[in-house]
Amino acid sequence: MILKLDMVQTASLAVIVLFVGQKIKNKVPYLEKYCIPSPVIGGLIFAFLTLALKVGNVLTLDMDITLQKLFMTAFFTTIGFTAGFKLLKTGGKAVFIFLGLNIILCFAQNILGVSLAKMFGLHPLIGLATGSTPLVGGLGTAGAFAPLFEKAGAVGANTVAIASATFGLVVGSLIGGPLAKRLIEKNNLKTPMETINSSSDEVAAEMTTKQLIPENFMNAVSQILLAMGIGTIISFLLEKTGMTFPVYIGAMFAAAIIRNISDATHAYKFYGEEIDIVGDIALALFLAMALMGLKLWQLASLALPLIVMLSAQAVLITIFAYFVIFYIMGKDYEASVIASGEIGFGLGATANAMANMNALSSRYGHAPKAFFIVPLVGSLFIDFFNAGIITGFMNFFK
Numbered sequence: 001m002i003l004k005l006d007m008v009q010t011a012s013l014a015v016i017v018l019f020v021g022q023k024i025k026n027k028v029p030y031l032e033k034y035c036i037p038s039p040v041i042g043g044l045i046f047a048f049l050t051l052a053l054k055v056g057n058v059l060t061l062d063m064d065i066t067l068q069k070l071f072m073t074a075f076f077t078t079i080g081f082t083a084g085f086k087l088l089k090t091g092g093k094a095v096f097i098f099l100g101l102n103i104i105l106c107f108a109q110n111i112l113g114v115s116l117a118k119m120f121g122l123h124p125l126i127g128l129a130t131g132s133t134p135l136v137g138g139l140g141t142a143g144a145f146a147p148l149f150e151k152a153g154a155v156g157a158n159t160v161a162i163a164s165a166t167f168g169l170v171v172g173s174l175i176g177g178p179l180a181k182r183l184i185e186k187n188n189l190k191t192p193m194e195t196i197n198s199s200s201d202e203v204a205a206e207m208t209t210k211q212l213i214p215e216n217f218m219n220a221v222s223q224i225l226l227a228m229g230i231g232t233i234i235s236f237l238l239e240k241t242g243m244t245f246p247v248y249i250g251a252m253f254a255a256a257i258i259r260n261i262s263d264a265t266h267a268y269k270f271y272g273e274e275i276d277i278v279g280d281i282a283l284a285l286f287l288a289m290a291l292m293g294l295k296l297w298q299l300a301s302l303a304l305p306l307i308v309m310l311s312a313q314a315v316l317i318t319i320f321a322y323f324v325i326f327y328i329m330g331k332d333y334e335a336s337v338i339a340s341g342e343i344g345f346g347l348g349a350t351a352n353a354m355a356n357m358n359a360l361s362s363r364y365g366h367a368p369k370a371f372f373i374v375p376l377v378g379s380l381f382i383d384f385f386n387a388g389i390i391t392g393f394m395n396f397f398k
Contacts, residue, residue, distance in 0.1 A: 007064040014288040017042040021288070037349075039284050040139065040166055043291020051296040065293060069247065071286035072144050076248035077227050078279030079383050080255030081272065086263050094329070094369065098338070099377045099385070101328060105320055105346060106132035106382075106389045112316055113309060114397065120305040124397035125154035128390065130309045134165035135317070136386050138349045140283060143290035144246050145390055152398035156302060159294050165348070167310050172347030175318060176356035180340035183326055184364065189333045192365025212274070220274030223258060230254035245391055252384065317346045336360075337367040341374035350378040 005013065021042025025031045031041060053059040110131035117127025129149055134142035142161035149157035184191065231251030238245050262270040321339040329335040337357050344353030353374050361367055 001058070002060045002062055004062045005064060007066040010063040010065060010289065010292075011067045011285065013063075014285055014292060017046050017292055018284055018288045020045065037139070037169070037284075037287065039287035040169065040291060043288050043294070044166070046292050047294035047296055050292075050294075054297065063289075063293060065289060068143075068286055068289040068293075071282045071289070072140070073228055073231075073248045073251055074224060074282040075140060075279050075286055076144065076246075076383075077224050077231065077251040077255045078275050078282070080227065080252035081223070081259045081270070081275050083252075083256040083381060083384060084259055084263050095373055095376060097328065098325075098373050099381055101325060102136065102342075102346070102377060102382050103385050103389070105317070106136050106386050108316060108320070109135055109313060110389065110393050112312060114393070116305070116309045116312060120308075122302070122305060123154040123157075125149040125152055125157055125394065126160055126302070126305075127309065128393055128397070129154065129157040129161040130164045130306070130313060131390075131393075132386050133390050134161045135168050135313060135347050136345070136382060137165075137390070138168075138345075139165040139287050139290070141383070141386065141390070143286060144248060145394070148246060148394065152394065156295070159296060160302060160306060162291060162294055163306065164310055164313075168313075168347035169349060169352060171314050172317075172344045172349075172352045173355060175314070176340040176343035176352070177359050179318060179322060179343060180336045180356070180360050183322065183336040183339060184333065187331065187336075189336060191333045192367075212277075216271050217274045217277070219269070220271035221278060223271060224255075224275060224278055227251050227255040227258055230257075246387065249387060249391075252387070256384075314347065317343060321346070333364065334367050334369045337370035338374055341370060341378065345374070345378035345382075350375055353378050 018039055019042070021038035021040065024041050024045075025038050050059075050061055053061075110128055110133075113127035113129070113131035114124045115127065117124055117130075126149075129142070129146055133145050137145070139162065142165040143158075146158035146161035149161070183189070228251045231248070231254040233250065234253050235245060235247060235250030238250060259270055262268055321342040325342045326335045326339045329338050337360050340356040340360055341353035344350070344356045354371075357367065357370055357374065361371075
């Protein structure tokens with residue numbers, strides 16, 4: 001039996017899946033501790049349910065994912081709005097160094113993934129689906145690029161990419177803290193040891209609840225839609241080059257342009273906080289729908305290669321953080337905390353990075369440099385470069 005759901009019904013089901021994930025996360029401390037996103041929890045449960053129904057020849061779902069693409073584009077548009085050149089400059093030389101190192105990591109993850117895929121006789125894009133797409137890129141980038149891999153002939157790439165991103169979320173939280181602890185103890189690093197009270201006024205200011213103004217929220221949504229509209233023109237022009245780009249790339253560029261014109265001229269206001277809220281909503285719904293559509297039965301023939309490929313990626317990021325990030329970023333306590341954050345977003349997401357660093361700072365003392373550099377690069381600027389790197393690999397191997 002096949003049950004067809006239109007785009008509205010599919011979106012409604014995604015909301016239910018999201019609520020289920022939130023409920024379970026609140027009840028299971030382990031999931032909260034390791035920062036597993038609610039859409040991932042609910043989406044995976046739904047995916048395993050659909051697997052059981054299909055294997056038992058009970059029911060097959062045919063879902064219209066039109067709105068998934070809309071939510072995806074909206075989310076990446078909000079990422080584009082974060083790319084302010086003034087913000088990048090304020091980080092100084094260390095931000096550019098850390099960004100450069102992570103661009104190198106993106107290339108290394110993709111080269112390793114493609115090489116191992118060829119060793120197992122798989123499509124090269126399956127290897128790309130275990131590289132920087134799901135790891136540095138996270139679930140959002142995985143859900144955006146994987147369908148393009150499948151269109152290029154890599155059957156099962158979508159499921160592999162989402163599975164890889166989920167693997168990274170868990171492993172990135174498990175090894176980041178221990179790695180930094182090892183660096184601190186082995187190198188006898190001097191740690192601050194003071195409490196967060198030393199910056200209590202600053203923390204209190206950040207914690208102050210801000211009132212959401214309806215007019216500002218409407219203006220923020222309007223700016224997002226405007227960037228998405230202009231982005232379709234940019235994407236159309238980019239496609240004229242003969243290369244394949246994700247549908248959101250034009251919107252990201254348009255959003256960055258709108259943001260930087262605002263910063264430079266002050267001709268109009270940029271509604272950053274409200275845009276972030278819309279981005280969080282869009283990401284949650286996009287991820288829920290992406291995981292709902294996992295075809296887990298396609299992983300059966302890829303089980304062994306996938307385990308080997310992801311294990312190799314975990315070893316790569318560990319070596320990179322331990323021997324490259326730590327030494328180049330200063331070989332001090334701050335560098336060890338940055339290395340811990342690198343594990344977090346290099347395998348999973350910036351949320352993992354912040355969780356890793358918070359655990360360290362609560363024990364050894366605050367690390368302001370790390371807490372500025374890692375989220376600035378991990379959640380903002382690396383997405384632009386990673387998208388370009390993935391696009392280049394994809395067009396070379398398709």
